[in-house]
Amino acid sequence: MADIILHHYDASPFSEKVRLMLGIKGLAWRSVIQPVIMPKPDLIPLTGGYRRIPVMQIGADVYCDSQVILAELERRYPNPPVVRGADWAVNLWADRLWFQASVAVIFAEMGDAVPKDFIADREKLSGRPFDVNAMKAAAPFMRAQWRAYAAWLEDGLAAGDFLGGATPSLSDVAAWMNIWWAGGAVPKVSEGLLAGFDRTAAWRDRLRAIGHGRRSEMTPGEAVQVAINSAPSDDCPGDPNDPSGLTAGDPVVVQADDYGRDPVEGVLVAATRNRVTLARECGELDVVHVHFPRAGYVLARR
């Protein structure tokens, strides 16, 4: 099987979910470090416009968003099993509600030290002002939200070493992102918000000990060459009951429904219950298949 290539950067919390999943599965993977802000000249040709991180690439298949990345890793490498129960719903909560609380808590603390070009980039990404004073004003409320979310984790760990029982599950991976990010970026604040949460502290040590699998570096240019020299894999059939009414071959556009809404255009390969796949012909790259989650993304005819 072709190499797993993860386009990421070390400080990226959403990438940390994928790195932990690679650790749980014990996989070897290639690490491609992408820029923290635009431009991303060796990423955009692969995705067709999607700029967020992480992106996973396997040959000429490109997976945008940690949700579809984690699902594809589970599909290709089912052992040990990681996804169970209502894990995907927990994942979206940790990605959205908890992550937004983390953003406010972290940038209220360190926002004044953030470089201007980063702020300008993130304002463009979100379409809203990156207002550190507003984050500071909201911080007391957001810290309370953050601790309430962490308390669910603490309570969820009463029955076992991990949220899904005796072995790590996707819920652990999803929750880990927020604990990992706050712990690294604002350690004192995080310590206060987790005060008394002893099970969470022990769980954090257990997850940290899992590591990231076997990582080796690759340059962004090499990754583009891999896509040029590969053909996309076969995809599963579309959902015949899909409410969009779209069928394979239709010209479509996909975009995120939260932030980083850059539209990606292509030809529909398949729309399943939880994934949409587009074929894109892109100069030298010939055909790549770009995969997005359904939950959290808008799919429309062009």
Ligand SMILES: N[C@@H](CCC(=O)N[C@@H](CS)C(=O)NCC(=O)O)C(=O)O
């Ligand atoms: N829903 C996306 C969110 C990804 C996301 O927000 N990533 C951050 C980095 S952790 C990002 O792309 N920031 C802008 C950038 O890096 O250019 C996912 O699950 O992958």
